[in-house]
Amino acid sequence: MLKVGLIVIGFMGRGHLDNYIRLESEGFPVKLVAVCDIDPAKFENKFLPGNIDVGTKKYDFSKYKLYTNMDEMLEKEELDYVDICLPTYIHDEATASCGGQDACPLRRPLPHIYMLKLL
Numbered sequence: 001m002l003k004v005g006l007i008v009i010g011f012m013g014r015g016h017l018d019n020y021i022r023l024e025s026e027g028f029p030v031k032l033v034a035v036c037d038i039d040p041a042k043f044e045n046k047f048l049p050g051n052i053d054v055g056t057k058k059y060d061f062s063k064y065k066l067y068t069n070m071d072e073m074l075e076k077e078e079l080d081y082v083d084i085c086l087p088t089y090i091h092d093e094a095t096a097s098c099g100g101q102d103a104c105p106l107r108r109p110l111p112h113i114y115m116l117k118l119l
């Protein structure tokens with residue numbers, strides 16, 4: 001079972017959250033255990049609209065360990081992967097916090113979103 005930490009639940013992060021919920025419901029060996037966002041209002045389902053209409057779905061965040069500081073999440077959780085959906089300008093800092101190993105760009109043409117394997 002791969003334990004995942006999702007760094008931020010902005011517009012793209014919510015799309016990733018949807019996919020973790022779906023993967024878990026379909027029995028894939030992946031479990032989202034922790035979610036981080038600097039804005040705690042996100043954990044109360046208070047989202048800003050994105051550039052595509054994704055509806056007003058509510059999430060049950062009580063299932064996850066919640067953090068407003070990514071370094072604290074990385075320190076406290078035993079994660080196999082982190083999924084980084086931060087704004088682009090902070091990707092380098094987040095990658096460095098994660099140790100910088102095995103960064104795999106998931107999105108093209110620009111590597112906006114990364115999954116990092118924590119060794």
Ligand SMILES: NC(=O)c1ccc[n+]([C@@H]2O[C@H](COP(=O)([O-])OP(=O)(O)OC[C@H]3O[C@@H](n4cnc5c(N)ncnc54)[C@H](O)[C@@H]3O)[C@@H](O)[C@H]2O)c1
Pocket residue numbers: 008009010011012013036037038039042050051068070085086087088090107112113
């Ligand atoms: N919106 C799109 O259609 C789209 C498509 C492909 C790729 N992307 C890329 O995805 C990435 C995220 O874009 P988005 O549209 O989801 O942005 P967004 O502004 O909707 O979400 C960013 C989230 O990051 C959080 N955040 C900001 N600074 C933080 C920090 N220091 N620590 C913790 N949380 C922090 C914010 O609270 C917010 O929830 C960008 O790199 C963007 O280029 C976006």
